[in-house]
Amino acid sequence: MRVGKRIPWQRVLLYLVLLGFASFYLMPVYVLVVTSLKSFAEVNLYRMWDLPHSFSLESFRKALLGGFGFTGLxxxxxxxxxxxxxxxxxxxxxxxxxxxxxxxxxxxxxxxxxxxxxxxxxxxxxxxxxxxxxxxxxxxxxxxxxxxxxxxxxxxxxxxxxxxxxxxxxxxxxxxxxxxxxxxxxxxxxxxxxxxxxxxxxxxxxxxxxxxxxxxxxxxxxxxxxxxxxxxxxxxxxxxxxxxxxxxxxxxxxxxxxxxxxxxxxxxxxxxxxxxxxxxxxx
Amino acid sequence: MRKRWLKGERFVTLLLLLPSVIAVSVFVYGFIGWTGYVSMSNWNQLLPDYTFVGLRNFFKLFAHPRFQIDLKNLAVFTALFLTGALSIGFLLAVLLDRKIRAEGLFRTIYLYPMSLSFIVTGVVWRWLMNPGSPQMGSTGINLLLEKIGLGFLKSGWYTDPRVGIKAVAVAAVWQMSGYVMAMYLAGLRGIPETLREAARVDGASEWQVYRYVILPLLRPITLGAIIILGHISLKIYDLIVAMTGPGPGFSSDVPAYFMWETAFHANRFAQGAAIAVILLLMVSLLIVPYLIFSVRREAEV
Missing domain, CATH: 1.10.3720.10 (MetI-like)
Known part of the structure; x- marks a missing residue:
């Protein structure tokens, strides 16, 4: 007795809501990761949601070891x-x-x-x-x-x-x-x-x-x-x-x-x- | 013979407790008394001055416009933080309790902010809620809202004195709602399926099952969550430091922040101690009845 391929809309909606919340909780981490991988030349507040064009670990090095006018962590x-x-x-x-x-x-x-x-x-x-x-x-x-x-x-x-x-x-x-x-x-x-x-x-x-x-x-x-x-x-x-x-x-x-x-x-x-x-x- | 042996054991148990009992007596109760004494002294400069001045520091405090703003901010923050964290936490628990695939993954994502320090949260949310400017364009959340067509929700966030502390409450809800979810989820898992079945057989709708069966059974958890979140809320300090500071017109200032600045920046220790005493009284009002009630109820079982 198969009911055919009915789409369970309630379940779909449920998962959409759960995913929506997941992106709310992950949003700050996204910004953290994406921004810290950008090089100084690429850092731009008005593009903060964009993915980095090139991959740079420069910011981690500076955060750890310091740079001009500040000491690292x-x-x-x-x-x-x-x-x-x-x-x-x-x-x-x-x-x-x-x-x-x-x-x-x-x-x-x-x-x-x-x-x-x-x-x-x-x-x-x-x-x-x-x-x-x-x-x-x-x-x-x-x-x-x-x-x-x-x-x-x-x-x-x-x-x-x-x-x-x-x-x-x-x-x-x-x-x-x-x-x-x-x-x-x-x-x-x-x-x-x-x-x-x-x-x-x-x-x-x-x-x-x-x-x-x-x-x-x-x-x-x-x-x-x-x-x-x-x-x-x-x-x-x-x-x-x-x-x-x-x-x-x-x-x-x-x-x-x-x-x-x-x-x-x-x-x-x-x-x-x-x-x-x-x-x-x-x- | 037997009696002396018992006495010896009693002595050993007390000896095991002794280091902690002494430490807590001195560092918690002794220090609270000391702070109370400072709050009634004249020590409002760098060097200690324990001249007794009665309640003068408290009168001055309540007449201080900044402290009045702080109390109002704290009330707004607590109300928003509690309703936000409790409702989102409950909603997530109910949704996750419906045989969700990858439930563990969702739970991990909802709860991870709990493992971060308020400083990290504050640093990130300060950038997220950086509103940008009308000339240069939006940044952070405002930019995101524009991109998904919800531009009308844009706000000046913490830079707008009318928003102020409410912006901090959003970050606090982000950090703590997963905790509430975990508590409710543990509670929901403790409710036997037969109870729900029975209610359904009696003709209750899914909504009625939650309203009349589940929620009343979860009441102890709701109470526990209110107590935990409530005392965190009254003490909120780190998040303010990292995210906004006191803000324009003290719009995101709270007593805990005012206390630290008064005592350790301005060296007005007696005034700072008075704020600390008020804070302690507020937290005690919330915690003490709950503590006595929980330990006593447990002893009866």
């Missing part, structure tokens, strides 16, 4: 990695300890403590910025990469604790009980039962933390104004705000600053999604 990339990697590891480790205790060793007041910790992830950081600068100055960490690492580690604790607590809640009680009968203590259960199954939890937390630390601007611009220690977001903002720097170089810089987190997202998207959904308090 190369060492800012290095700074961003220096900040993001240690802070990601440290906050993930602390979050895993907290999540373990708050899910498997509850005590009276542990939910209140958890709520108080979580509050730290929602505050506008403007409300702690002045004391933070003062404290870092006293510690001799103001304007330094370790200072930035410290800030990101501490303010990362709430979200890493939340993700690990929800993750460890899925580890069956029986496993913990069995290890306890075998004589394992608090640390024994953690190292023998929890850590071996923690890998997915660590991946989610580390992706989340790396992305938010890499993308941070507020802490970076407040604590690390000095060009020598500036992370890439601050340097990119300066580069883009400068009238000397050509438009294609700005676009190449933005593209490169976006690349690390974009690659993480493309290749580890599944874990990225889990972190996102955990961020909304739903495990």
């Amino acid at each position: 190369a060492h800012n990339f290095v700074n961003s990695f220096y900040v993001a990697i240690p802070a990601t590891l440290a906050s993930a480790f602390l979050g895993s300890l907290n999540g373990y205790v708050l899910s498997k060793w509850r005590f009276r007041g542990s939910n209140t403590l958890f709520t108080l910790l979580l509050f730290g992830m929602f505050i506008p950081y403007q409300s702690i910025l002045i004391p933070l600068v003062q404290t870092l100055m006293k510690l001799g960490l103001y304007g330094s990469i370790p200072g930035l690492i410290l800030a990101h580690t501490v303010y990362g604790i709430p979200i890493t604790t939340l993700i690990f607590r929800n993750y460890y809640a899925t580890v069956p009680r029986e496993l913990v009980e069995a290890a306890r009968i075998d004589g394992a203590g608090v640390l024994g259960v953690y190292t023998r039962i929890m850590l071996p199954v923690s890998m997915p939890g660590f991946v989610v937390v580390m992706i989340w933390q790396f992305t938010s630390i890499w993308n941070d601007f507020l802490f970076a611009v407040t604590i690390a104004q000095n060009p020598a220690v500036q992370p890439v977001t601050v340097a990119l903002n300066n580069l883009a705000g400068s009238y000397i720097v050509e438009w294609n170089v700005q676009m190449a810089g933005a593209l490169m600053a976006a690349l690390p987190t974009l690659l993480v997202y493309i290749f580890l998207g599944r874990y990225f999604m889990r972190g996102l959904l955990a961020g909304s308090l739903k495990g």
Whole structure:
């Protein structure tokens, strides 16, 4: 009983709408890529949607190494990695300890403590910025990469604790009980039962933390104004705000600053999604 | 014997929590208290001056024309950003939930802006919304609109004080609507097909199924999304810095931007702290009831 070749108009329309939205989301990337591949001679605001005639990597070279009157972003990339990697590891480790205790060793007041910790992830950081600068100055960490690492580690604790607590809640009680009968203590259960199954939890937390630390601007611009220690977001903002720097170089810089987190997202998207959904308090 | 052993374990668990508890007590609660103290001090120059002046900084703040504009901008931004991101996010989730081929690809495309920094978004959208000039011709989105025959939609975007912050809201919706889509999609996948079937058998139209079955079931997700987007919206700062700055006539200025400039450019720390306190109060009003409610509800389960 074939109905012949009727065109399913509803489905066609559905796909057209989906494609329309896709082009809306891709539009900025199109401009980024197309512009950064153009040579200086070809850059023209009134032709910004046109494809490049020739293929040039000149803008990437300038964005990285600098040019007349401006420095490139190369060492800012290095700074961003220096900040993001240690802070990601440290906050993930602390979050895993907290999540373990708050899910498997509850005590009276542990939910209140958890709520108080979580509050730290929602505050506008403007409300702690002045004391933070003062404290870092006293510690001799103001304007330094370790200072930035410290800030990101501490303010990362709430979200890493939340993700690990929800993750460890899925580890069956029986496993913990069995290890306890075998004589394992608090640390024994953690190292023998929890850590071996923690890998997915660590991946989610580390992706989340790396992305938010890499993308941070507020802490970076407040604590690390000095060009020598500036992370890439601050340097990119300066580069883009400068009238000397050509438009294609700005676009190449933005593209490169976006690349690390974009690659993480493309290749580890599944874990990225889990972190996102955990961020909304739903495990 | 057994009791002492338990005591020892309790001690170890507290020891594990201790570094984080100390860090958060000092860096979150201690610093908030410190900021509150600064906001009531006379520290409006480079060197600290903790002379107590009561609420003077707050009175001055609310009388300040720029702060009044900021609060209005923030309200406009929040309203547009929330309605935009929620409706587009919901629409995309519903469309993607209809057994779409290449669903994964569409999802990836809709969600990728979430992985970018607001600085990158701001830098790109500043160029996209560069209106060009009547003499030289249109650029960016205006040019694109002309090309596809929608020239009447052209706008001065952020260069026009009447648009200002609304232009920033467009970029923010671009960045965050995929997140809402992901939340709703996860929610839709959690609703058993049998529920929809039952409603259809009872004679409900597809529209009624969504209106009376799906949407009520998604209410917790809508609430969660409003809270998350709402607090991001109240704190919006990076995007403004990279895209527009305060704009003509402060038309894209917000309290978070004003705070940073006041404290760290003008060295008026007490005045800046007062703005920070207002910001914190606004965010707390939104977050605290939700936090207490979620943790308590979860404890009951």
